[in-house]
Amino acid sequence: MIVLGLETSCDETASAVVDAERGILSNIVLSQLEEHRPYGGVVPEIAARSHLTFIDRLITQAMAEAKITFADLDGVAATGGPGLIGGVIVGTMSAKAIALARNIPFLAVNHLEAHALTARLTDRVAFPYLLLLASGGHCQLLAVEGVGTYRRLGSTIDDAVGEAFDKVAKMLGLGYPGGPAIEQAALSGDARRFALPRPMKGKPGCDFSFSGLKTAVRQAAENLPSGPFAPQDLADLAASFQQAVVESIASRVNNALKAFSASHPQGKTLVVAGGVAANRALRGALQELAEQAGLSFVAPPHALCTDNAAMVAWAGIERLRLGLIDPLDFKPRPRWPLEEGLSRSAIPAITMS
């Protein structure tokens, strides 16, 4: 079984071919970073136009690198939401066109589901598992019970964690995207220099909050001597912020591990996904927590944690195997909570052939 996947929900145009034996036959990601950098964040209109400009040649390239033709495809999957709607329309329209022309199944993949299932592509992780999804747009803890069955244990009540990294980096003049810049600056910083809050730490439940921490960083920065930031001040502030984020997340994951182990005693794995999963301080803390709880820890390689189309193609394969294909009048969804799972208008594969 071979599936072509397309990802266009944010600022990466991506196309990949994956097979059911977990072979990634091609995986191409075209970042729009340079187009958005002058604005310090993603501009939806620019993103949509760029997806439209590049999607066709990315598909051609992914097919060529995989050394297959459209006749070899068993399905075509595209991110159907949630995300910036202009981009999602470009991806789903392209996938539907191929599905219609080749008379093969179309699969509308929830972007969060694609992140959630990546660990099964890379590490064959068995259901159920506990997932921390930490990206620029999302921060959630989910019990992943099966394809289409996700139970949310907690989510952010304000900013997503990657968004907090990006906003703090912008505040400190470290550029966009902020996560890698803060991690780099923190390497030479003292994480104890600034006493920043650890939002939600020690509180019951698994929800996150980062906006108070962001404000505290702003206040700490304002109290520094005026003028451009001194490199050591910047490094210490970055390190203190990163440490506060890690401790805050660790507290929430710790509660989630307890709740997950009680409700899913057969669960053996803690998985992290999303762009923030690249952060080494966070990975280290999660690894430790998983070990303490007697679970193994899986973090997919960085290139498959950030937005990519291999994860979309793989989610397509998982859904196709269950006959969960989508009609060609599927409407792209700017919002699409994962818990809706199987309740959408999925129809058995047999009616499409």
Ligand code: KG4
């Ligand atoms: O998953 P992703 O590529 O796109 C979304 O779906 O949001 O995540 C991008 C986010 C950005 O906010 C970026 O700053 C953050 O992931 N990020 C990091 C690191 N690398 C990327 N955050 C912390 N540390 C990193 N090393």
Ligand code: ZN
């Ligand atoms: Zn993402």
